[in-house]
Amino acid sequence: xxxxxxxxxxxxxxxxxxxxxxxxxxxxxxxxxxxxxxxxxxxxxxxxxxxxxxxxxxxxxxxxxxxxxxxxxxxxxxxxxxxxxxxxxxxxxxxxxxxxxxxxxxxxxxxxxxx
Amino acid sequence: xxxxxxxxxxxxxxxxxxxxxxxxxxxxxxxxxxxxxxxxxxxxxxxxxxxxxxxxxxxxxxxxxxxxxxxxxxxxxxxxxxxxxxxxxxxxxxxxxxxxxxxxxxxxxxx
Numbered sequence: 437x438x439x440x441x442x443x444x445x446x447x448x449x450x451x452x453x454x455x456x457x458x459x460x461x462x463x464x465x466x467x468x469x470x471x472x473x474x475x476x477x478x479x480x481x482x483x484x485x486x487x488x489x490x491x492x493x494x495x496x497x498x499x500x501x502x503x504x505x506x507x508x509x510x511x512x513x514x515x516x517x518x519x520x521x522x523x524x525x526x527x528x529x530x531x532x533x534x535x536x537x538x539x540x541x542x543x544x545x546x547x548x549x550x551x
Numbered sequence: 552x553x554x555x556x557x558x559x560x561x562x563x564x565x566x567x568x569x570x571x572x573x574x575x576x577x578x579x580x581x582x583x584x585x586x587x588x589x590x591x592x593x594x595x596x597x598x599x600x601x602x603x604x605x606x607x608x609x610x611x612x613x614x615x616x617x618x619x620x621x622x623x624x625x626x627x628x629x630x631x632x633x634x635x636x637x638x639x640x641x642x643x644x645x646x647x648x649x650x651x652x653x654x655x656x657x658x659x660x661x662x
Contacts, residue, residue, distance in 0.1 A: 440593075469649060469650075471652075476657075477654060477655075478639060478652045478653050478654040478655050479594075479639070479652040481649050481650075481651065481652075484649045492649065495649075525592070527593060527594070529594075539584065539596035539599060540594075540596065540650065541596070542586075542593035542594040542595070543593055544592045544593045545592050545593055
C-alpha cells in the first residue's frame with residue numbers, strides 16, 4: 437500500500453471490554469512501532485517490532501496491553517479490560533530499519549474512547 | 552521520562568513571520584528528528600539531523616543542533632497559515648531502537 441493504515445479510525449467502548457487495534461505497515465518495512473498519545477500530549481512509546489527479533493515491550497503500561505505482529509507484517513494491539521485512562525489516540529509507525537537512522541512513517545491513528 | 556522537551560509549548564504568529572521552536576534532550580544521541588502533526592492524527596517526518604551535523608536546511612525549514620548544550624531548534628521561515636500544526640522533536644534511544652518524542656510545540660499561524 438501507499439502508506440501505513442490503521443483500523444478502526446475511531447473506537448468507542450465500555451469500560452471493562454477488550455479492544456483490538458490493527459496496523460498495516462508499509463510493505464517491506466521491517467520495523468513497526470506502537471505509540472499512544474493522550475489529548476494535547478506527546479507520544480508515549482508502547483512497543484517495537486524489528487524483523488523476527490523479540491519485540492521491545494518496555495513501553496507497555498500494564499499487562500492489560502499486548503501486541504502481536506504476524507508474518508512480519510500486520511500488527512494488532514490488544515487492550516484487555518479497558519479503563520477510562522486508556523482513552524487516547526493510538527498511533528502505529530513503520531520504518532525500513534533502525535529508527536535512529538530512518539524516518540518513521542505514521543498511520544492516521546485510532547482514536548479510542550472508553551466510556 | 553521524556554527525552555526531548557519542546558519550548559515553547561504554544562506559539563502564535565502572523566503569516567509571513569518566522570517561527571522558532573526549541574528542543575532540549577538529556578542523553579547523548581545519534582540523531583534528532585523533527586515531525587509535524589496535524590489535527591492530532593498521524594505524524595509526518597520533516598527533517599533528520601545527525602549528531603555530527605550542526606545545521607541542516609530543507610525548503611523553508613532550518614534545523615540546528617548543539618550537542619554541547621543538548622539542544623536543537625527548528626526555524627520555519629516566511630510562515631503560512633498551512634504551517635499551523637504541532638511540531639515534535641524525537642531522539643533515538645541508545646539503549647534501544649525506538650525514538651523518544653517530546654511534548655511538542657503547537658504552532659498557530661494567523662492569516
